Amino acid sequence: MIVTLDYESEVPLYSQLYDEIVRGIAEGSMKPGESLPSVRSLAGDLSINLHTVNKTYQLLKQEGHVLIHRQKGAVVQPPGSAKATPEYMERMERQLRSLAAESICRQLDEAQFLESCRSIYREVKGGSSK
Amino acid sequence: MIVTLDYESEVPLYSQLYDEIVRGIAEGSMKPGESLPSVRSLAGDLSINLHTVNKTYQLLKQEGHVLIHRQKGAVVQPPGSAKATPEYMERMERQLRSLAAESICRQLDEAQFLESCRSIYREVKGGSSK
Amino acid sequence: MIVTLDYESEVPLYSQLYDEIVRGIAEGSMKPGESLPSVRSLAGDLSINLHTVNKTYQLLKQEGHVLIHRQKGAVVQPPGSAKATPEYMERMERQLRSLAAESICRQLDEAQFLESCRSIYREVKGGSSK
Amino acid sequence: MIVTLDYESEVPLYSQLYDEIVRGIAEGSMKPGESLPSVRSLAGDLSINLHTVNKTYQLLKQEGHVLIHRQKGAVVQPPGSAKATPEYMERMERQLRSLAAESICRQLDEAQFLESCRSIYREVKGGSSK
DNA sequence: GTGGTCTAGACCACG
DNA sequence: GTGGTCTAGACCACG
Numbered sequence: 001m002i003v004t005l006d007y008e009s010e011v012p013l014y015s016q017l018y019d020e021i022v023r024g025i026a027e028g029s030m031k032p033g034e035s036l037p038s039v040r041s042l043a044g045d046l047s048i049n050l051h052t053v054n055k056t057y058q059l060l061k062q063e064g065h066v067l068i069h070r071q072k073g074a075v076v077q078p079p080g081s082a083k084a085t086p087e088y089m090e091r092m093e094r095q096l097r098s099l100a101a102e103s104i105c106r107q108l109d110e111a112q113f114l115e116s117c118r119s120i121y122r123e124v125k126g127g128s129s130k
Numbered sequence: 131m132i133v134t135l136d137y138e139s140e141v142p143l144y145s146q147l148y149d150e151i152v153r154g155i156a157e158g159s160m161k162p163g164e165s166l167p168s169v170r171s172l173a174g175d176l177s178i179n180l181h182t183v184n185k186t187y188q189l190l191k192q193e194g195h196v197l198i199h200r201q202k203g204a205v206v207q208p209p210g211s212a213k214a215t216p217e218y219m220e221r222m223e224r225q226l227r228s229l230a231a232e233s234i235c236r237q238l239d240e241a242q243f244l245e246s247c248r249s250i251y252r253e254v255k256g257g258s259s260k
Numbered sequence: 261m262i263v264t265l266d267y268e269s270e271v272p273l274y275s276q277l278y279d280e281i282v283r284g285i286a287e288g289s290m291k292p293g294e295s296l297p298s299v300r301s302l303a304g305d306l307s308i309n310l311h312t313v314n315k316t317y318q319l320l321k322q323e324g325h326v327l328i329h330r331q332k333g334a335v336v337q338p339p340g341s342a343k344a345t346p347e348y349m350e351r352m353e354r355q356l357r358s359l360a361a362e363s364i365c366r367q368l369d370e371a372q373f374l375e376s377c378r379s380i381y382r383e384v385k386g387g388s389s390k
Numbered sequence: 391m392i393v394t395l396d397y398e399s400e401v402p403l404y405s406q407l408y409d410e411i412v413r414g415i416a417e418g419s420m421k422p423g424e425s426l427p428s429v430r431s432l433a434g435d436l437s438i439n440l441h442t443v444n445k446t447y448q449l450l451k452q453e454g455h456v457l458i459h460r461q462k463g464a465v466v467q468p469p470g471s472a473k474a475t476p477e478y479m480e481r482m483e484r485q486l487r488s489l490a491a492e493s494i495c496r497q498l499d500e501a502q503f504l505e506s507c508r509s510i511y512r513e514v515k516g517g518s519s520k
Numbered sequence: 521g522t523g524g525t526c527t528a529g530a531c532c533a534c535g
Numbered sequence: 536g537t538g539g540t541c542t543a544g545a546c547c548a549c550g
Contacts, residue, residue, distance in 0.1 A: 010533095012539085012540060012541085013540085013541075014540080014541090019227075019228045019231070022228070022231045022232055022235055023227065023228075023231040025231075025235055026230070026231035026232075026234035026235050027231075038521080038522060038523085039522075039523065040521085040522070040523085048541080048542085049541060049542050049543075050523090050542095050543095051540095051541075051542075051543090052540080052541065052542085054523075054524085055540090055541095057523095065235060067398050068398065068523090069397050069398055070397045070398075070403060070523095070549080070550080071397060071550080073522080073523085079234075079235060079237055080236070080237045082232075082235050082236050083236060084233070084236040084237065084238050088232075088236060089246075092229055092232070092233065092246065093246065093250055095225060095229060096229070096246060096247060096250045096251075097149075097153065097250050097253075097254060098149045098152075098153075099222055099225060099226070100156070100247075100250050100251040100253075100254045100255075101149070101152045101153040101155075101156035101157075101254050102152055102156075102212075102218075102222070103214070103222065103251075104156035104251075104254060104255055105152055105155055105156050105195060105209065105212050106210075106212045106213055106214040106218060107209060107210045107213075107214065108214050110248070110251055110252070110255070113247070113251050114244060114247055114248055114251070116219075116222065116223065116226060117226060117230075117243070117244055117247040118240070118244055120223055120226045120227050120230050121226075121230040121233075121234075121240055121243050121244070122240070123227075123230075124227060124230045124231050124234060125230075125234055125240070137329050137330045137331060138327050138328065138329055138330075142533075142534060142535090143330060143534080143535075144533095144534075144535085178535075179534085179535045180535090181534080181535060182534075182535055185534085185535090270548095272524085272525060272526085273525085273526075274525080274526090279487075279488045279491070282488070282491045282492055282495055283487065283488075283491040285491075285495055286490070286491035286492075286494035286495050287491075298536080298537060298538085299537075299538065300536080300537070300538085308526080308527085309526060309527050309528070310527095310538090311525095311526075311527075311528090312525080312526065312527085314538075314539085315525090315526095317538095325495060328538090330534080330535080330538095331535080333537080333538085339494075339495060339497055340496070340497045342492075342495050342496050343496060344493070344496040344497065344498050348492075348496060349506075352489055352492070352493065352506065353506065353510055355485060355489060356489070356506060356507060356510045356511075357409075357413065357510050357513075357514060358409045358412070358413075359482055359485060359486070360416070360507075360510050360511040360513075360514045360515075361409070361412045361413040361415075361416040361417075361514050362412055362416075362472075362478075362482070363474070363482065363511075364416035364511075364514060364515055365412055365415055365416050365455060365469065365472050366470075366472045366473060366474040366478060367469060367470045367474065368474050370508070370511055370512070370515070373507070373511050374504060374507055374508055374511070376479075376482065376483065376486060377486060377490075377503070377504055377507040378500070378504055380483055380486045380487050380490050381486075381490040381493075381494075381500050381503050381504070382500070383487075383490075384487060384490045384491050384494060385490075385494055385500070402548075402549060402550090403549080403550075404548095404549075404550085438550075439549085439550040440550090441549080441550055442549075442550055445549085445550090
């Protein structure tokens with residue numbers, strides 16, 4: 001799995017890294033039971049601080065995407081370990097509401113908006129065939 | 131138009147305020163040509179800092195949602211003044227990709243994900259009938 | 261409220277600080293709605309690093325003892341905001357099991373063990389009368 | 391006696407193992423005079439590092455629960471070999487204080503708290519009938 | 521070798 | 536002024 005970070009972005013590095021790993025899990029390029037690289041080695045590969053990687057791993061654990069195993073390190077959880085909890089649904093809906101409003105102001109009609117949602121969902125989901 | 135802010139949220143106040151106003155414009159409760167309240171009065175009503183409101187207004191201007199007029203203050207622009215530029219589309223797609231990946235990990239299937247997208251788009255769009 | 265840390269202890273500082281603050285809340289010397297000192301000022305008072313204090317505050321938030329308010333900082337939650345969840349009960353029982361076993365080996369009988377539990381509970385609870 | 395370790399726990403393995411063995415002694419499933427398995431065989435059975443088992447055995451010795459004998463290995467000491475020293479009482483009270491405070495914040499009243507203490511003490515003590 | 525803890529220091533977003 | 540983010544570096548517990 002290849003991770004790319006945008007060091008110029010205002011999105012925090014730990015958050016970008018989180019997104020990349022979750023995408024890897026969703027795509028299936030990271031399989032359940034697989035271990036993520038050690039904090040140190042990933043930090044080295046990405047040329048970022050190990051604390052930054054550690055923060056990402058703690059977040060992944062908190063959200064239920066990995067568990068921290070004493071010997072295997074951060075292990076990818078099987079799909080569905082993270083639940084679509086009411087809290088998650090609310091968070092997602094808040095973000096979608098913001099995107100929808102912005103899109104409406106920019107005159108994207110419903111069909112165009114949904115086409116983006118659909119194609120991106122499929123792009124991520126279909127990543128497993130790669 | 132009623133604006134509610136969550137002081138306990140991770141989302142910065144200026145950003146929440148931006149979202150609320152854009153939603154108001156998208157819903158049609160803020161009409162083109164209308165003026166937003168003055169920075170001072172809105173800050174007073176919401177009990178927040180002048181700088182915060184000012185930052186929101188500058189952002190709204192930058193994104194093409196309002197025009198800052200010397201006398202009328204921040205004036206809502208007609209729909210389509212903000213464009214669905216490639217930059218915007220990229221930003222939206224990055225956020226959607228992140229939401230889609232997280233949703234896939236939480237076992238929301240395509241139909242469920244799109245249903246959320248659709249119903250929220252309609253909720254915002256339909257706000258104009260209020 | 262007075263906080264004392266043991267810099268020699270093997271119990272991490274952030275954890276000792278957590279315990280002290282939770283005790284303050286339980287005793288009633290920290291009242292719901294009150295704000296904790298800022299990360300910086302408490303770190304200064306205790307002569308520890310601000311990251312250490314920050315870690316404690318994040319933990320207090322995660323456990324439901326405080327909420328982080330954009331303006332007021334870390335605010336003590338009303339009693340019962342943190343719940344006696346099954347997860348908490350398990351954690352408590354694991355620790356009690358360990359203490360009970362050790363006490364049995366050291367020939368504390370049930371009455372003596374329970375007397376310790378009772379008197380310490382009352383000591384903390386009764387702290388509110390101080 | 392069956393030992394189970396949780397590799398996903400925050401509690402170090404050597405500490406979990408210590409707890410399990412002390413519990414075995416308290417319950418009476420490990421009898422005075424009995425030898426614990428050799429470091430090597432226990433490490434093998436549990437698939438953990440030799441150092442980990444060794445650290446546990448040293449700790450058991452230090453706390454007075456076993457005696458390290460050149461031929462018989464770690465031998466369970468008679469009850470009361472480990473004393474309820476002032477140091478032990480302080481350590482126990484610090485932990486109970488922490489549990490009591492957390493429980494009070496989570497609105498466990500004295501009766502509920504003591505009921506947990508009592509039932510767990512009896513569960514461990516009564517383990518001897520197994 | 522690995523992660524956890526702690527420190528020190530810096531910059532910036534936020535308000 | 537305040538917290539969030541990031542870096543660098545150190546030490547130690549764990550295995």
